[in-house]
Structure formats: C-alpha cells, structure tokens
Amino acid sequence: MPNQTDARAAPEERFIADVREAFAVEPEIDRVLTRKLRNRAGPGYSAISLEDLSGSTANLIRAHLGDDFTLSNARWLGGGASKLQMAFDLEWREAGETRSQAMVLRMEPPEAIVETSRRREFEALCAASGTLPVPRCRWFDTEAQYLPYPGLIYDFARGVTKPSSRPSQQVTGIGTNFGPELRPVLADQFIAHMAALHTMPLDVLGEGSAFAPAVAGSNESVIRQVNWWRRVWEEDRLEDCPLVDVAARWLIENAPPLDHVSLVHGDFRAGNFLYDEDTRRITAWLDWELSVLGDRHQDLTWTSGAHFGHYAEDGVTFLASGLVPAEDLYRRYEAASGLSVDPVRLRYYRIFNDFASCAHMLATAPRVAGGGKTHQDVVVGWLSMIGNVIAGKLRASLAEVL
Amino acid sequence: MVPELDLQLCVAIKALTDTVAPALDPAQRVAQEQLGLAIATLRMVRERLPLEPAREWKALVDARDLAEAVHAQAPGTDLSASIAQAQGLLAASNPAPGARKAATARLLAAVSAVARAPETPRPVLALIVDKSGPSTDLARAWCLAAGFEPDPAEVPALARLLSL
Numbered sequence: 001m002p003n004q005t006d007a008r009a010a011p012e013e014r015f016i017a018d019v020r021e022a023f024a025v026e027p028e029i030d031r032v033l034t035r036k037l038r039n040r041a042g043p044g045y046s047a048i049s050l051e052d053l054s055g056s057t058a059n060l061i062r063a064h065l066g067d068d069f070t071l072s073n074a075r076w077l078g079g080g081a082s083k084l085q086m087a088f089d090l091e092w093r094e095a096g097e098t099r100s101q102a103m104v105l106r107m108e109p110p111e112a113i114v115e116t117s118r119r120r121e122f123e124a125l126c127a128a129s130g131t132l133p134v135p136r137c138r139w140f141d142t143e144a145q146y147l148p149y150p151g152l153i154y155d156f157a158r159g160v161t162k163p164s165s166r167p168s169q170q171v172t173g174i175g176t177n178f179g180p181e182l183r184p185v186l187a188d189q190f191i192a193h194m195a196a197l198h199t200m201p202l203d204v205l206g207e208g209s210a211f212a213p214a215v216a217g218s219n220e221s222v223i224r225q226v227n228w229w230r231r232v233w234e235e236d237r238l239e240d241c242p243l244v245d246v247a248a249r250w251l252i253e254n255a256p257p258l259d260h261v262s263l264v265h266g267d268f269r270a271g272n273f274l275y276d277e278d279t280r281r282i283t284a285w286l287d288w289e290l291s292v293l294g295d296r297h298q299d300l301t302w303t304s305g306a307h308f309g310h311y312a313e314d315g316v317t318f319l320a321s322g323l324v325p326a327e328d329l330y331r332r333y334e335a336a337s338g339l340s341v342d343p344v345r346l347r348y349y350r351i352f353n354d355f356a357s358c359a360h361m362l363a364t365a366p367r368v369a370g371g372g373k374t375h376q377d378v379v380v381g382w383l384s385m386i387g388n389v390i391a392g393k394l395r396a397s398l399a400e401v402l
Numbered sequence: 403m404v405p406e407l408d409l410q411l412c413v414a415i416k417a418l419t420d421t422v423a424p425a426l427d428p429a430q431r432v433a434q435e436q437l438g439l440a441i442a443t444l445r446m447v448r449e450r451l452p453l454e455p456a457r458e459w460k461a462l463v464d465a466r467d468l469a470e471a472v473h474a475q476a477p478g479t480d481l482s483a484s485i486a487q488a489q490g491l492l493a494a495s496n497p498a499p500g501a502r503k504a505a506t507a508r509l510l511a512a513v514s515a516v517a518r519a520p521e522t523p524r525p526v527l528a529l530i531v532d533k534s535g536p537s538t539d540l541a542r543a544w545c546l547a548a549g550f551e552p553d554p555a556e557v558p559a560l561a562r563l564l565s566l
Binding site: 078175239240241245246248250382385388392395398399402 | 430431432434435436439440442443468507510511513514516517518524527528530531532534535538539541542544545548549550551552553
C-alpha cells in the first residue's frame with residue numbers, strides 16, 4: 001500500500017500547480033497528467049463485470065447509432081500492460097443495410113503504467129490508416145461520459161502477436177522469438193511500415209488536433225517530451241534514483257533540433273503488431289497511446305532496445321525486436337524511407353527512451369500497482385522489474401556521454 | 403507456534419499450481435496470465451525473502467558509498483548528516499524495522515538533489531553515474547529471475563554482491 005507520508009499519494013493542489021509550472025508539456029498531456037493527480041487519492045480499480053461494461057459500451061454506441069443495434073459475445077482480451085480491453089460483436093443498421101463487425105473497447109483503468117490520452121490515440125490511429133494496417137476507429141469517450149473510465153472503440157483486428165507454436169512466458173510480447181523462418185518475412189514488413197509511418201504527410205492532424213505542432217529546425221518539441229517524463233518521474237516515484245536525474249539534465253542540455261517531423265508511434269516493436277499465421281502478413285499495428293510528433297530516431301532506438309530483442313540461434317547476433325540486427329534495420333530503413341539515420345541522434349534517443357522507460361517502470365509501475373489502480377496489478381508489478389535492466393543500460397549510455 | 407513464512411508461501415503456491423490452475427478455463431486468457439504471474443511472483447518472493455535483510459544492508463552500503471564519493475568531490479553539498487546516519491545504521495546490530503531502507507531513500511534523495519542542482523558541474527554528474535553501478539547491479543541481480551535480462555551472464559551473481 002502507498003506510504004501515507006508520501007506527498008505524491010494524495011497530491012494537494014499546490015503540488016499539482018508546482019509540477020505543472022516546472023515541466024511544460026503539450027496541453028493534452030497536461031490535461032491527462034493533471035487528471036491523474038487529482039484522481040490519485042480516489043479508489044483503486046474494482047472489478048467490472050462483462051455485463052456492466054457491455055452496458056456502458058452500449059450507451060456510448062447508442063449516442064452515435066441510436067437504438068438499432070445489438071451488442072453480443074463480450075469477452076476479455078489479454079495482452080498489453082496498460083489498458084483494459086473487451087472484445088464484442090456489434091450488429092447495426094446503416095444506410096438501410098444490416099452490418100456486423102467484431103470490435104474492441106480499449107479503456108483506461110483508474111491509473112495506468114502509462115497515463116495517456118485516448119483522444120491522441122484515436123487521432124493517431126485515424127492518421128495512420130491508409131498508410132499502415134490499423135484497426136478502424138469508431139468512437140471515443142475521453143471524459144468517461146458513458147464508460148467507467150475514458151476509452152475508445154475500434155474494429156477487432158485478427159492475428160497473433162507471437163507464434164502459437166512458440167509459446168512465451170513473458171508479458172506484453174517482450175523477447176518474442178518468431179523463429180528463423182518467419183523472422184525475415186515479418187522484418188521486411190516491419191521496416192517498410194516504419195519507413196511509411198515516418199514519411200507520411202501530417203496534414204491529417206490539422207487544426208484542433210490533440211497533438212501540439214512540432215517544427216523542423218527547433219528542439220522545442222523534444223524538450224516538451226523530455227519534460228513529459230520528467231513530470232511523470234516527479235509525480236509518481238516512490239524513491240529517488242540519481243541516475244535518472246542525471247539523464248534528465250543531459251537530455252535537456254543536449255536536445256537536438258528536429259531535422260524532419262514524423263508521426264512517431266512511440267512503442268513500435270514486436271508485441272504491438274498482429275500478423276496472420278497463414279499469410280504471414282502484418283494485419284494491424286496497435287497501442288498508439290505513446291505516439292508523438294517528433295523524431296524518427298525515437299522509434300528506431302525504441303525498437304532496438306536491448307529488453308525488446310534477443311539473440312539469434314548463433315548466440316551472438318542480437319535481433320532488434322526479435323527480427324533483425326539493429327545495423328541492418330537502420331540501413332534498410334534508410335533505403336526504404338529516404339531519411340538518414342544519424343548516429344548522434346540514435347545515441348540521444350537511446351538515452352531518451354531508457355530515461356522514459358525508467359519513469360514508466362521504476363516510478364509509475366510501482367506507484368499504480370501499490371495503489372491497486374489497475375485491472376492487472378500483478379502484471380504491472382512484474383513488469384516493473386524490467387526497469388532495473390533499463391537503468392543498467394541507461395547508466396552505460398550516460399557513462400559514454402559524460 | 404508461528405508457522406514459517408516459507409511454509410505458508412509453499413502451500414499457497416501448491417494450491418494455485420495444483421488445484422486452481424487446472425480448474426481454470428483455458429479460454430480465460432487474462433485470468434490464466436494473471437494466475438501464472440501470481441505464482442511466479444510468489445516463487446520469487448519465497449526465494450528472495452531470506453535474503454531481504456542482506457539486500458537492505460547492501461543497498462544502504464551502496465547508497466552511502468555513492469553519497470561519500472559525491473561529498474568528497476563536491477564538499478559544499480548537504481550530504482554529511484545522511485551519511486552519518488547511514489554509518490550508524492550499518493554498524494547497528496539490531497536496527498528498527500525499515501530504518502535501513504528509509505536511510506537509503508534519504509541518501510538517494512540527497513544525491514538526487516545534487517544531480518538536479520543547476521550549479522552541479524559535469525564531473526560530479528559523471529561521478530554519480532559511475533558510482534551508481536553497484537546499486538544498479540544489485541537491483542538487476544535481485545530481479546534476474548524475472549527473465550528480462552537479454553544477457554543474464556552480464557549481471558553479477560547476487561550471492562557475490564551480498565557476500566554470501
């Protein structure tokens with residue numbers, strides 16, 4: 001249980017005002033982080049029945065479709081560490097015809113291992129559709145007007161995150177081994193999709209978007225992102241870690257200006273795409289909640305993070321996301337995208353990603369699991385241990401630059 | 403007689419493994435995953451529980467060493483009281499429950515304040531990174547069984563770190 005003498009356990013308005021002032025972030029990020037703090041002293045997650053959640057979901061759908069629909073076959077979906085997911089079948093009338101579609105409700109728990117915006121996730125999915133395979137977005141409820149907590153609904157995408165013949169005991173797709181035959185087939189698509197994402201036009205995120213603009217030639221948006229995770233570290237940690245504070249300083253002092261603005265997925269890795277085991281085609285990219293307008297090197301280094309990969313059968317070749325050696329990934333990405341891969345930016349974003357991951361795993365994960373705030377505290381508590389692996393990598397990277 | 407904590411953990415693991423797990427519908431994947439992790443967590447706690455006092459002691463040693471190194475290079479920093487308190491708790495034969503853990507937290511908070519201070523020069527930041535090695539190694543070794551280390555051989559053995 002949280003320490004009752006901990007000011008972060010039940011933050012007062014003064015604390016909230018101070019962190020908001022100290023760490024300038026995008027307005028939508030400020031909104032969700034402030035909401036998180038104001039709700040922190042409230043109750044933890046109480047089990048919600050499928051029946052009750054189906055009823056809430058039906059209320060959201062009713063607001064858009066009226067009464068002429070049927071929601072059936074509700075079932076929980078596993079996978080992921082942050083959001084509660086319920087699949088269901090929807091049948092409705094549209095333009096005089098009966099339509100049916102399997103769908104997914106993706107809903108926040110009271111506090112998650114990453115506190116993010118459903119509006120941004122919805123916008124990112126809509127923006128990426130047509131460029132990448134993504135589930136079609138239907139509706140969202142950012143203020144929990146109908147749902148117990150904010151959520152969105154999109155079409156159910158078929159596929160698996162890992163081979164059914166190679167069961168993994170690890171959570172959220174970490175360390176997935178696709179096997180030597182499937183690996184190159186998925187790697188081709190993986191690289192092509194990353195290149196397409198980073199070069200797609202961004203005019204779809206127009207006026208009124210929940211993404212604040214990012215400008216090539218400026219490092220303002222990069223600093224905003226560092227501030228996002230500095231603020232989370234300040235809001236959530238149970239204990240200090242001087243290494244993380246050193247990283248935050250270095251990242252602010254060395255933030256490189258953007259040379260090209262991309263929609264960055266933010267969690268582009270094995271475990272976050274589905275593929276069809278028969279056709280071996282990637283059918284959907286999921287989990288867009290960490291997406292930002294920013295630098296492609298963030299995705300490139302995230303996907304090649306040590307904790308997301310594993311060694312090939314030869315025992316010496318390390319495979320980024322279990323798919324391809326990092327150097328091959330960068331070379332092929334350059335060819336596919338026409339964008340350069342800059343070693344200096346790779347180094348910067350490796351430190352950035354490890355810093356942000358330390359905030360997720362060493363600060364937020366124990367905070368929310370300890371507060372009983374999620375639907376799967378045991379998963380979050382287990383996952384928090386990866387933070388120490390990442391802190392070790394962060395220390396090694398900082399030792400190279402200081 | 404008070405039942406051994408190890409015995410209580412053992413029977414809980416056995417019940418979950420032998421009775422609850424087979425009774426669970428394989429289609430309930432979320433429940434399956436949470437049960438699997440609950441059992442894994444209990445097994446890890448059972449393995450680590452006897453070592454916890456030694457870990458708390460070593461974590462305090464590491465934090466004190468870090469703070470002493472920073473204090474030596476930046477004598478103007480406000481670390482001496484926390485260091486002195488840590489010394490006392492390391493020497494104490496029977497410290498109050500949680501006292502060493504709290505002292506470690508105080509030392510880390512004091513060093514973090516140094517790291518955040520704008521006037522702290524780069525060599526001190528580099529020193530903090532360098533001297534954070536033992537505490538990072540200890541945490542990684544402690545959590546090794548979670549299976550997240552891509553190269554477990556890179557992590558020092560816990561028994562060696564704890565001088566067992």
